[in-house]
Amino acid sequence: MATISLEYEDNYTVFSLENPSPFLCSSFYKHERKTVFYVFGFGGKSDEHSVKGIVPVYLNRANICLLNWEKEASTGVLGNLAYGATAVPNARKIGKRFGKTLLILNKNGLNLKKVHVIGFSLGAQLSGYAGREVRANGKIIGRITGLDPAGPLFDGIVSLRALSASDASFVDIVHTNPGKLGIDSSVGTVDFWPNCQSSVQPGCEIKGRKGYSKRNSCSHARCWRYFTAAIERPSAFIATFAEDCLSWKAGVRTNKTVYMGDDINLNARGNFYLETNSAPPFGFKKEDCTLRHLPTK
Template sequence: MYQNILKTAVTVLCLLELTQAASLRCFNGSLDNYIEAPLDDPTPVTALLTKNFTMIFSGGYQSVPTGPANTAMMQACLTKNDTACCILNWSAESSCVFGYLCVVERVETVGNQLGEALVILFKTGKLLLESLILIGHSLACHVLGYAGRKADSLGYKLLRITGLDPAGPLYNPPSKYIAFSYTDAVYTEAMHTDPGGYGIINSTVTVQYWPNTVTSGSQNGCFLSLDSMCSHNRAYQYAAEKITTPGSLLGIFASSYTSWINGEGDRNRIIEMPAFFDPGAKTLLYLTPVLLIGLLELTQAASIICYNGSLSNYKETPLEEPLAILPGLVKDLKTVFYTFGYRGKVKGPATTAMIEAYVAKNKSNICLLNWENEAESTLLGTRIGYLYAVNNVVKIGNQLGDALVTLIKAGLNVVDLQLIAHSLGAHLMGYAGRRVRKLGYVIPRVTGLDPAGVFFEGFTIYQALDRKSGLFVDVIHTDAGGYGMRKSDVTVEFWPNTEEKESQPGCPVGDFELFTKEYPKAAIT
């Protein structure tokens, strides 16, 4: 009983000592030139939120604006000309005369304040959901978790939060405190560099990374270090290096962290991940069950459907057996491969409209990439299902690239070949085009119809449709900054009736379910 009384007293004293001191500090080109505004009125920082992306970083326990974590991450961020760089300055709240427990008691309050501040900035139109990069280290990961939940309660679901070695003390289960988890944003990730030490043992997030990690204190150069925080701090050091040194970190797939430690990882399944790394060092990858379900759910169901004069007259063949369509293709006509995006349907109104247009034109062989099963996951729900589909984009795109090369080698005229796709399918065609190029051929034209923006802009492991996907790559933007990308690195871009996030003529204004079923119409050539 006396212990409970003491804990209650400490909590009350901590909250009484807490003041509304937390703020956002955004930098203008250097660390000594910045605008700072309190969380209850963050609008002054919008003067610097003029770039394509906004990164907000927060250090953890006893964090100060000029501390090593904030300094390293902001110096790295400032090398990115397209990114506004900010920190959460909660130095007054992150330290307490009563110690770590006192600061933990403040995490929820500061997190809620940050969530409310983000919503204020979203409503100004200067900060966009899809442009926000939210990263925290140690105890700040849990602060960002509360911020995500608060923003969600106010109608703004954050798209991504990155946790760098989330703090373990008082958050390892069982605990009364709510740790950073998969509910806090559409996509959450955690990098563990000191699990069981200062870092949490495990996280319930979308994806977890374990670079050089076996036990606490196992990071390179830390085993004999006198700095007890060495492995814990490696997380933000890796993150900063990843920002300044673009490149992929390869991980070995495993069903769990334990299975990897036991040598049960699949070394034939090398997966690229957006982690932050020490060059030349060994890396480990652990995917949590949420994402693992999506990967296991994938079956080899994708196929190619080629139409002959009508939608009812067609030949369908599995993607791994593409030669079956070759006899039905007219040699003197160009060949167009079309596909849909997230939750698209073979017999949906948009797909039907596109195929009918090409059939009516009668100037092209028209084939459809059917990845209906891979483009949706009813098991995982809308938000995680989208991530499942995004992962399949890479796999199916490369498989389509292999199939196209098989067809080209068998006689398909590559000179008269075009790939065209909508939304998420545009990036799938991008992977296909790059795969074909890698195998020694180049697709003459690849067209993207409002390529999907989520997970393909900002710091991401996924590669968007780009100019390397074909000889001539064009994109039509109809929902730039909404579900579509704001800008694409392609040969030519078209912007019909388009201002950023403005509705197309005839389209209603308001909030609708994730990803509309209708697709923009494209010129048929």
Template sequence: MPTSIQLRSRQKKEIEYRLYTRELSDYIILDQSAEPPKGTDIRKLLSNKPVKLVTHGWKSSAENSVVMGIKESYLKNKDVAVIGIDWSDTANDYLYPLVAEYTRDVGAYVGQFLDAFCYLYNVSGERLHLIGHSLGAHVMGIAASKTKVTIGRITGLDPARPLFEFPKKPNALSLDTSDAEFVDVIHSCSGVLGVQNPIGNVDYYPNRGTPPQPGCESIFFLLEACSHARSHIYFAESIGNPTGFPACWSENWTDYLSDTECIQQTYMGENVDRNATGQYYLKTNAKEPYARNII
């Protein structure tokens, strides 16, 4: 059963942890203590697999394209365990400021889950890769900062800007480089729905990182939402095409466009170089496949 948590509103809210692997025909729900249903042994399923934990943002759920798209791409292309974290009982509130405030509580409970999971199944922090979109990126940052283990990697997919960067929240309540050994960020709606400034060890700005992203120009009133979603779509595509999004280091977009040679190159997405630092820029296609390097 999903775990019920007590948030500051004194209303019970639920978080659900859904485990997916290639061997399973459906997901298994783990409780807050990382225990599966009685009679279920998941140790063999986990084995020594990397563990990818994926979560959504405001007005979304683990049934929507963020978690499902990334999960499906992983299981198709890699032998990994995926845990989809559903906090939609909180995220579906129409009052964004309230949901933004609750990321502190949700992140703390996810952090407790991570401690229990690592202890029960002897999983090192290095095996964990936390992936979050929008508010979910900050949930993952808070969760990692609350754990007893050092998380190997966090990927922030257009981390939410309102009430996090503008106005600025303390680092303890948002995603930043102190939360894991390596933090990579994809900006696709920066300055509007997503944070504008670099907050990771490496920050990627596809198509300048601002709205409208290519292919989002014709969606009236929804330009920002379309562009905001591009971050998780690019990432999901990169899992099956690890060299599909080559990016070049540059001081800014204007310099990137004027540079005749890419001096420092790395790949945006799943196949990121953990030695990379700084800001990287690239162009994408306007429709699928978005990667310009097709394999």
């Protein structure tokens, strides 16, 4: 069964979803800090790159926890077929259980307003299920960040309900592989569209037939790489509001801007666009942000 790991420097302590109350008594838990839960996606593992990217940047600024659902998210013997056969149903099951866990913690003193759940791919959809479970019980999570929420089975007219703006007080979405591995619609309080609505992010252009899946996986992973970089360099990821992608690329923009990452303006609403570099550092210096824009294709 999935567990929660509370991380601190090079140590961690593990708690079950069914009995999480000792979490609040752990010497690793700092009451004055916000609490961040990171949820990886389909086929993810507790030692994967996204975990190694997200967790360290929060160690000195929050109670950082990993929701480890490695077994339930596994490809197993079915390979990629496990996505629809087992992983998606498990995301719903674990998400609802995680929501109940948060309610138990709240009853024992955890301030849900100071809870930030960050989910990557199918982990973002799991986070939505958790948020809805909490809301069904008259409470609400402070913030959910969806890092390129999984698109397959959650996109289109006939689909499962995806992570949405109603699942937390504030929901921000980072789209990096829309219409492919990621969802292709605006679903958050704020939706970030790095490099407009491109499904292939700069630096992920891999030529050749075999490169198609690599372009998608590379672009899909850019969401957590951008977000991690935005935590480390907040002013380097400033996004501008525009009515749509074409307007943004044509330079028809407003003066409404917002920083991607922890310093986001919680009063912001709508779709925001930004450009990134093709390799680290992905963000620009603040003075460069008003000088650069993508050419119209």
